[in-house]
Amino acid sequence: MIIDAHSHVHDPVEDHIKLLDDAGVDRAVLFGTRPHPERATDLESLRHEMAALDEAIGGRATGIEGYRTAWQELDMALDAYPDRFIGFRSVPLDLAPRRIAEMVDRDVVGRGMRGIGELTPPPGRADLLDPVMRAAADHRELPVVVHGFAPTTAEDLRTLARLATAYPSVPLVIGQLGGLNWMDAIQLVRDTPSMFLELSTANVIFAVRLAIREIPDRTLFGSDAPYGDPVLARATVERVTRSGEVRDRVLGGTAARLLRLT
Numbered sequence: 396m397i398i399d400a401h402s403h404v405h406d407p408v409e410d411h412i413k414l415l416d417d418a419g420v421d422r423a424v425l426f427g428t429r430p431h432p433e434r435a436t437d438l439e440s441l442r443h444e445m446a447a448l449d450e451a452i453g454g455r456a457t458g459i460e461g462y463r464t465a466w467q468e469l470d471m472a473l474d475a476y477p478d479r480f481i482g483f484r485s486v487p488l489d490l491a492p493r494r495i496a497e498m499v500d501r502d503v504v505g506r507g508m509r510g511i512g513e514l515t516p517p518p519g520r521a522d523l524l525d526p527v528m529r530a531a532a533d534h535r536e537l538p539v540v541v542h543g544f545a546p547t548t549a550e551d552l553r554t555l556a557r558l559a560t561a562y563p564s565v566p567l568v569i570g571q572l573g574g575l576n577w578m579d580a581i582q583l584v585r586d587t588p589s590m591f592l593e594l595s596t597a598n599v600i601f602a603v604r605l606a607i608r609e610i611p612d613r614t615l616f617g618s619d620a621p622y623g624d625p626v627l628a629r630a631t632v633e634r635v636t637r638s639g640e641v642r643d644r645v646l647g648g649t650a651a652r653l654l655r656l657t
Contacts, residue, residue, distance in 0.1 A: 400615035426512060544573075568615065
């Protein structure tokens with residue numbers, strides 16, 4: 396099974412299915428999203444969508460209201476294609492720990508979601524994930540996915556590694572290969588057994604090659620669609636690996652194990 400471990404809801408969702416079909420991808424982990432760059436038709440409209448992205452990944456969208464539309468779109472996509480999408484649900488990080496625990500129990504586990512994410516703490520505040528990790532630890536092996544590209548900092552990655560060490564039963568996935576801090580991300584994931592590294596948005600090909608070489612059992616193929624393309628993301632993994640067990644694990648075997656699909 397080929398599994399794209401990082402993607403976002405598309406509008407329309409059928410366009411996403413076509414991308415998966417083109418790439419020969421069986422299933423995709425799906426996150427809700429507020430920005431929709433695939434809707435843009437020109438530079439001005441793209442700037443509008445990217446402004447929403449900047450607000451989201453900068454941790455400036457607070458409270459539940461900003462999440463409701465994204466949650467609704469996610470639910471609709473999962474209902475439309477339950478055999479293609481694997482749902483993850485985000486939770487606001489500015490809520491009290493008790494409310495976060497309630498949301499994880501009711502809206503993640505209670506709705507049959509496979510994990511929590513993609514979480515986007517403000518830069519320098521990865522510590523806000525502590526109550527999420529604590530709540531995830533109450534549910535056996537519930538994965539947590541965190542945005543890894545800018546504005547996530549190298550210190551944030553170190554904070555995430557400390558949280559992963561404190562909650563070793565929780566698989567903690569760093570997205571987008573840690574962005575420009577990819578060398579730090581590879582080292583931290585390599586040295587922290589409960590961490591995983593998703594490989595989308597790499598800006599240099601040898602970052603993907605090195606990540607797979609260093610942590611072949613805990614690297615995950617992902618596209619970050621619609622920002623990335625599943626065809627190109629899969630081709631990148633295949634370019635830096637040989638046909639066989641390691642490639643199979645990266646392209647889906649590890650994700651299937653992590654998501655308890657096998």
